[in-house]
Amino acid sequence: MAVTIQQASANAFATWLQGKMTDVSVEPRWPAPDKKRPAASITVVTAGRRIDTPIDTRLLSATNNGAKQTNATWQVAACRQPFQLDVWADADVTRDDILARLDTFLHLDQSVINRNTTPAGNGVLLPVADGWDAFGTIADFEFLEPDLDDTADDAGRALYRATFRGNAYFMLTVTSLTARQISINFALAISDTDPVSALPFPVNPVTP
Numbered sequence: 001m002a003v004t005i006q007q008a009s010a011n012a013f014a015t016w017l018q019g020k021m022t023d024v025s026v027e028p029r030w031p032a033p034d035k036k037r038p039a040a041s042i043t044v045v046t047a048g049r050r051i052d053t054p055i056d057t058r059l060l061s062a063t064n065n066g067a068k069q070t071n072a073t074w075q076v077a078a079c080r081q082p083f084q085l086d087v088w089a090d091a092d093v094t095r096d097d098i099l100a101r102l103d104t105f106l107h108l109d110q111s112v113i114n115r116n117t118t119p120a121g122n123g124v125l126l127p128v129a130d131g132w133d134a135f136g137t138i139a140d141f142e143f144l145e146p147d148l149d150d151t152a153d154d155a156g157r158a159l160y161r162a163t164f165r166g167n168a169y170f171m172l173t174v175t176s177l178t179a180r181q182i183s184i185n186f187a188l189a190i191s192d193t194d195p196v197s198a199l200p201f202p203v204n205p206v207t208p
Contacts, residue, residue, distance in 0.1 A: 008130035
């Protein structure tokens with residue numbers, strides 16, 4: 001079953017955060033209505049539509065399919081997905097403990113993955129799986145500081161909640177069947193002794 005890139009991002013974030021906070025239940029979707037909420041839990045869910053900014057398409061891969069067609073994968077848009085992260089606890093001290101730890105985990109910047117092989121980001125950078133990992137898709141999560149809310153649940157029990165609002169940023173890729181194309185690369189020599197020149201003729205250096 002296919003998974004949207006925004007849900008795959010939520011899954012990646014929940015898996016990563018669960019590894020950091022093993023004593024707290026972390027869910028990438030709203031729990032079922034009949035599911036009993038744990039004493040301490042976190043949900044991270046999409047909060048509105050995905051916002052796409054079209055880019056100049058970038059060919060990531062192409063696999064020939066017969067003499068005239070190819071399966072091509074393209075990078076087509078830069079995306080921003082609003083997210084909501086909710087902390088749920090049955091005591092204010094439990095919520096405060098979770099918030100104190102999140103102050104560290106949500107500000108790890110680029111330390112989550114190898115910054116030498118990935119683009120820079122401002123938030124928590126995570127590799128995205130669920131079928132989106134073939135081309136190294138990365139999601140960059142940023143959250144604002146939380147709002148606090150003390151209420152009661154359906155059973156009349158005290159419920160201490162904190163809500164973070166933020167965004168995840170990632171690149172959208174699509175795969176489609178298209179006509180086979182010839183790719184031609186050109187290189188320009190800096191001088192006639194440039195060893196990486198791909199031109200069939202030398203280019204003389206310019207003398208000031």
